[in-house]
Amino acid sequence: MRELDKVPFDPETGKFYKHLLKYASEIGSIKFEVQDVSLWKRNEVEKVKNVFQQDLEEINQRIQKLMDEIVLNDMIYSSNMNFEPIVGHIYHLYENKKGEKFLSLIEPELWKMPYLGSYKLTSDKKWVSTNEV
Numbered sequence: 001m002r003e004l005d006k007v008p009f010d011p012e013t014g015k016f017y018k019h020l021l022k023y024a025s026e027i028g029s030i031k032f033e034v035q036d037v038s039l040w041k042r043n044e045v046e047k048v049k050n051v052f053q054q055d056l057e058e059i060n061q062r063i064q065k066l067m068d069e070i071v072l073n074d075m076i077y078s079s080n081m082n083f084e085p086i087v088g089h090i091y092h093l094y095e096n097k098k099g100e101k102f103l104s105l106i107e108p109e110l111w112k113m114p115y116l117g118s119y120k121l122t123s124d125k126k127w128v129s130t131n132e133v
Contacts, residue, residue: 069126076119076127079103085121090130092118 008017076093079101085091091103093116101116108115118130 069128072119072129073127075101076103087121087123087125090118090120 010017079093081103083105085103091105092108093101093103094111094113095101095116096113103119104111108118119127120130121127
C-alpha cells in the first residue's frame with residue numbers, strides 16, 4: 001500500500017476528510033481499544049431481570065384478582081334469585097337454613113339471616129363487592 005493511500009482524501013471532491021472521521025487516522029493519534037463491557041452487561045442483565053420479575057408479579061396479581069372475581073361471580077350467579085337484578089343496584093347475599101345461598105333486596109340490618117355480603121351488578125354484568133366500589 002502506498003503512503004498516499006493512507007491519507008483520508010476524497011479524489012472526487014478533492015478534499016481531505018480526516019476531520020470528519022469518528023476515529024483516529026494518524027500514527028500519532030490516541031489509540032482506541034474495545035472496551036470491556038462485561039460488568040455493564042452483567043448489571044444491565046440484572047436490571048432487566050428485575051423489570052421482568054416485577055412485570056411477572058403484576059401479571060400474577062392480575063390473574064389472582066381475575067380468579068377471585070370468577071369465584072365471586074360464580075357464587076352469586078349460582079345462588080337463588082327470584083327477580084332480575086338491575087345494573088347499578090346493591091343486593092345482599094344470604095344463606096338459608098338449608099345452606100342455600102340467595103340474593104335479596106333486604107338490607108342486613110333489617111333481617112336476621114346469615115349474611116354473606118353486599119354486591120353490585122356492573123354494566124358488564126359482573127358482580128362486585130360493595131366494599132370494592
